[in-house]
Amino acid sequence: MTQRIGVLALQGGVAEHLALIESAGSQAIRVRRPADLDGLDGIVLPGGESSTIDRLLRMFDLAEPLRVAIADGLPTLGTCAGMIVLATEIVDPAPGQQTLGLLDITVQRNAFGAQVESEDATVETVDGPVRAAFIRAPVVTRIGDDVEVIARHRERIVGVRHGSITAIAFHPELAGDPLLHHHLIHARP
Amino acid sequence: MTDLVARDAASVPVSTTQTGTPLVKRGLADMLKGGVIMDVVTAEQARIAEDAGAVAVMALERVPADIRAQGGVARMSDPDLISEIIDTVSIPVMAKARIGHFVEAQILQHLEVDYIDESEVLSPADYVNHIDKQGFTVPFVCGATNLGEALRRITEGAAMIRSKGEAGTGDVSEAAKHIRQILGEIRALQAKSDDELYVAAKELQAPYPLVVEIARTGKLPVVLFTAGGVATPADAAMMMQLGADGVFVGSGIFKSGDPAKRAAAIVKATAAYDDPAVITEASRGLGEAMVGINVADLAAPHRLAERGW
Numbered sequence: 289m290t291q292r293i294g295v296l297a298l299q300g301g302v303a304e305h306l307a308l309i310e311s312a313g314s315q316a317i318r319v320r321r322p323a324d325l326d327g328l329d330g331i332v333l334p335g336g337e338s339s340t341i342d343r344l345l346r347m348f349d350l351a352e353p354l355r356v357a358i359a360d361g362l363p364t365l366g367t368c369a370g371m372i373v374l375a376t377e378i379v380d381p382a383p384g385q386q387t388l389g390l391l392d393i394t395v396q397r398n399a400f401g402a403q404v405e406s407e408d409a410t411v412e413t414v415d416g417p418v419r420a421a422f423i424r425a426p427v428v429t430r431i432g433d434d435v436e437v438i439a440r441h442r443e444r445i446v447g448v449r450h451g452s453i454t455a456i457a458f459h460p461e462l463a464g465d466p467l468l469h470h471h472l473i474h475a476r477p
Numbered sequence: 478m479t480d481l482v483a484r485d486a487a488s489v490p491v492s493t494t495q496t497g498t499p500l501v502k503r504g505l506a507d508m509l510k511g512g513v514i515m516d517v518v519t520a521e522q523a524r525i526a527e528d529a530g531a532v533a534v535m536a537l538e539r540v541p542a543d544i545r546a547q548g549g550v551a552r553m554s555d556p557d558l559i560s561e562i563i564d565t566v567s568i569p570v571m572a573k574a575r576i577g578h579f580v581e582a583q584i585l586q587h588l589e590v591d592y593i594d595e596s597e598v599l600s601p602a603d604y605v606n607h608i609d610k611q612g613f614t615v616p617f618v619c620g621a622t623n624l625g626e627a628l629r630r631i632t633e634g635a636a637m638i639r640s641k642g643e644a645g646t647g648d649v650s651e652a653a654k655h656i657r658q659i660l661g662e663i664r665a666l667q668a669k670s671d672d673e674l675y676v677a678a679k680e681l682q683a684p685y686p687l688v689v690e691i692a693r694t695g696k697l698p699v700v701l702f703t704a705g706g707v708a709t710p711a712d713a714a715m716m717m718q719l720g721a722d723g724v725f726v727g728s729g730i731f732k733s734g735d736p737a738k739r740a741a742a743i744v745k746a747t748a749a750y751d752d753p754a755v756i757t758e759a760s761r762g763l764g765e766a767m768v769g770i771n772v773a774d775l776a777a778p779h780r781l782a783e784r785g786w
Contacts (some may be wrong), residue, residue: 337532
């Protein structure tokens with residue numbers, strides 16, 4: 289049966305994830321309202337502006353249903369802003385910025401500096417090398433006890449996994465690398 | 478809680494890294510999609526924009542409506558103002574350089590702005606050449622009124638395009654005209670046979686390989702925002718329904734009666750652009766919109782969109 293993989297589609301780099309999911313033979317669903325969460329086999333929280341996505345999640349009453357779905361085991365891949373949205377703590381939040389608090393990590397936004405420091409890179413992950421872009425990327429500065437580090441870049445933690453949640457600071461979808469999407473799609477047998 | 482240093486054994490080297498590639502320049506624009514970029518002239522306005530959910534701010538000394546009203550030569554903003562705004566907000570900060578003024582662009586790159594807008598809102602510094610944007614690490618956004626202009630800017634290295642509209646008017650008609658023009662010309666290219674694309678490239682005054690790429694993919698290779706005259710949530714949603722990836726709002730927010738409320742309403746309507754119920758709610762009780770100027774009442778020399786070629 290074809291897997292149905294959602295992409296949170298409030299703001300940010302949504303189209304690239306939809307394209308990768310469809311090219312892997314799965315059905316890609318734009319998630320913009322709570323009802324869109326029904327019947328998903330996985331979800332991507334894309335990159336974008338994390339403070340904007342946070343405000344829109346609450347504005348459209350999507351934060352709580354999304355939190356419940358992921359907490360109930362919906363396989364999840366968060367990229368960049370998506371990693372920030374999943375974290376329990378942000379070092380330097382925008383004023384009033386909240387998170388879903390599902391992944392026991394502390395993240396630092398824009399940890400590599402301004403856009404001129406953004407990098408095109410191949411990242412070694414536990415699943416294999418991933419070609420990706422770091423765009424004003426965050427890093428993980430603290431991990432909870434059971435959180436696995438799956439990738440580092442410049443000696444800093446840029447990928448973590450805990451249970452059904454994978455979060456990365458970089459953008460394989462911009463480079464068209466489907467490795468981590470395949471992991472998400474096949475998370476449920 | 479685990480000591481991170483103790484886990485460093487898992488550290489692996491990265492094979493190659495590179496800054497300033499098209500992937501990372503265009504990639505930041507991809508992360509802005511579905512969002513609103515707001516003009517701000519003070520750190521306090523930048524904070525209001527960030528609180529309202531802006532995806533980025535454009536730091537400048539005068540909004541286009543004031544540039545239009547006060548006249549004179551409009552230039553890059555004071556570096557102090559730009560640095561103060563960078564230090565105030567956590568979202569990306571853009572700033573404007575004059576068309577062709579590569580030294581203003583060098584300064585803005587040195588200040589570490591996240592995007593440079595080579596903008597017709599400022600007075601052009603060179604009436605022949607635009608900035609050679611390929612040589613910069615920082616990405617550029619450029620205005621365009623039609624597809625040929627957009628493709629010339631992309632060839633020069635622009636990593637994002639915004640349809641120009643007519644800045645500082647609060648009149649959305651030119652924004653509608655330019656986004657329809659660009660997307661309409663793309664649709665027309667898609668209908669052409671392969672042997673017609675040579676002449677299409679000649680007529681567009683754009684490189685043939687890029688024209689072929691557009692004909693095949695049906696879209697620009699970079700993000701396309703719209704700008705120039707957006708003043709209400711409905712204006713922003715209209716631009717999104719017409720096919721824009723996102724919206725720049727210049728004078729429309731901080732020239733209105735209640736900027737914080739209007740800014741948040743435009744963010745909401747941009748995200749829910751196809752939902753009339755949400756746009757209706759977002760449009761209620763916003764107070765005075767900017768007064769505005771009808772573009773038809775502007776004499777041709779005062780039309781900013783005609784700057785750039």
